[in-house]
Amino acid sequence: MCTHHSDHSPNACQGCFSRRDCVKLLSLAGLGAAAAGGSLLRAAEAQEDVAPTDYVDPATLRPQPEVRFGAAFLELPRPYWLGWPGTTYDLDGHQKEYRGLLEQSAKRLGVKVALEPKPISDIEGVGKWLAGVGRQPPHALLVMLQEIHTWPWINQIAEESGLPVVVFAPVGTAFTGHVGRGSRLPHTHVISSLEWPAVEAAMQMVRAKRRFEETRLLWIRKDERNETVMERLGVKVRAIPRDTFNLEFDKQPVTSEVKDLASDLRKKAHKIVEPTDQDTVNSMRAYATAKRLLAAEKANALSMDCLGMVRANLVPTPPCGAWTMLQDQGITAGCEADLFGAMSLMMTSYLLDRPGYMNDPVPETYKNLLIAAHCTSGTRLEGFDKPPAPYVLRDHSESSLGVAMQVLWPEGQPVTLVRFSNANEMIIDTGKVVSNVQTPPAGGCRTSVEIQMDGIEDCRDVKGFHQVVVLGNHRRQLQGFCDLYGITHVRSPGQSTFAAGGTV
């Protein structure tokens, strides 16, 4: 049963029914007299009724898809004699260990695994297994190799199943050639390691893809209402008129939730520079409005033409502070209606379970660094369930309105920059936080972080715009996701493209 949680974490209210039930129950319970404002966000049957006073539990907004794996051990008939992993390899012992680890990972991630009760030990067994999984297709297959000569079966599994395949080859079951060839198979991610966390990370990739597939993103811009589906990722993109947001914001009363959150925001700030009490209240009204809109549209993420709205003086506050809050709760909130910026935010949220921020990149040419700046960074940089980073309450620098956080990123820590150029290509770069840039003396956005890029000779060569900055070096995991789902991954050039001269 939902209650008005004081802990606004994404994992609150796990025992709720469905989002629809939750919203309706709360509505019926009269959480703050339902009639206030009298507004219902019902312009089409594609929407649900949500009153301005309804409390929407953010946990119900994050997609919770069913994720199914088919799994099997592959071995040759026993006993082993010569050949890797060798006669001394304890097959039963290792399989018992991996079964246990698999069970724990499945439980931790909330996914279902159908593990073949016995190892598959010949090519006919592979065929039977694939025929069997076809009856209720899993979302991915996991094969755990127990003999180096089982590699040829991987081709058959990848080609015949048509499913993403995770191959776990514990050290002793693969050479370079096996791993290289296997890694080039379509929709295949090969782990050649003894490290089980790599397998769990691969399971997270599949779960992330399912989260994409179960996501409806509100694209709040222009004056159109339609719905399309993004290729490869499967995200449903529902376009709604930009005015929807500011009209609903106008109806948003200062509920107890809004008051509590606004007070919390100020209390927990490392420092408050510009925002007044009213600014923080308005910022949290924007947050409550966004949640209502998401619930009403049965959506899980949004990206809005915020600058256009501010330019037209339609709202007293840009949504920056509200977006930070949503990001911390695992709900993608993108800026400037940049659709692939939002998809990139979703990538860090769904795969890495932590927020990032999309940035305007600025090369700092004297120190050869990249400055990544925007006003909507999440604070729970190490994970949704981890303590937040310190933040300073600022206004939105470009308009001098409302609330935007300057989140203080930890100096010396690794970061990843990720950006979908389109649904078929991802830019991945990494670096290290050097410092937090203060505004002033600098202009530009409030969260502004100097980054020493890895393996990029000249900071002017960093690819992309609105790349999402996320704490930690996640290159391998992002690449693995791309490999499983047929996405090309590229990086910024290592060698300076300015070295050879050339003019515009």
Add this chain to the structure above:
Amino acid sequence: MKKTASLLVLALAASAVAAADPVEICSPGLKPSQMDAEGRLVEDWAKVGVKLFGEGVADGPIRVEATKVDGRIPAAEALSPRGPVTLRWTAYRAPIWPVGVDVLTVRVEEAAGQPADVTVALDVPAGVQLGPRTARLGRRTVLTLPEEALKEQPLREWGYADEAATLAGWGKPDVKCDPAFRNIRAGMGGVPIVYRFSVTPKSAANVVLGFCESHWAEPAKRPLACRVEGATPQQVDPVAAWGRHKPGALVFAARDENGDGRLEVAVGPAPGASDRNPILSAVWIFPPGDPPKPEKVVSGALSAAAIRYVDVGGENDQSIYPPGKLEYRLKIPAGEARELVFCVACPGGSAPSPDSSPWTPETLRQAAAEVWRDWPQP
């Protein structure tokens, strides 16, 4: 008697439809298209008709009506009995981002208990250029073709066999050179540019490829990987090699290595290229022997002497597939049916290219079903 009565009913139905309204093909919020009373898809670029011919195939009335695919997706369906077979085609809007695409499924059902050998044809405008899996009108991809497409289609002597785009006037050579350097074809999204030329099987030739980079000023942006059958592959970075707006050429000692009587030329992005859209301006084929001097070829002085000279992306460039009707021969066992699935560009959009897009008939249908699940039916 019964047969005559049914034919009469069909004829009546057909005549009734002739006066009927077209059936809309739509998806929530997207600009609709239509299927008209003759069963043609009415798009903003053409009216796409479906034809059927073959031994024993008769003319028949066409009945067009609104229907639902999978009981949920609004669609238009045309049905036409054609003697021993029945022709049925259905169209619905798949709501793929950003504006959707119309999915046309053409189904031929054998109804007389005899194997049938028929040909399905799509009527498309004469200007449509065919590639292996797509049809284009200018830069726009207007059709995605079924996988079995064009297998039995006759091929021209030479032409492109790829999904690249034609960009006439894109090149801005700032020196005196062959006019072909003003035009290009570009493989948007990393699609390789591929040409095939009829040659004597196993014969040799000198092949020259011409390039002119008129977008990037800096080197290392668009390095190209060039393959010519029988020759050592070469990579070139046009800006580094010749400069921006400077035409240049590479010479290859080619040979029809596989003896199929076709010489293949391909240009793709070099590994690590930041701009993955390959470009090509011209192809020359010269007799084997002493290779021609690239600067002379670039100047245009040798174009008339070439066995083959292609102004890539120019007026006389051509697909290796002849234009006109798209035809598919279907051999249908008794009592069975065969289907062909096409994607048809709808108003304001393009059809997806199979080279770069993962959409399949199954996922398109799933996308439509998912969107309609939460929207009111029209």
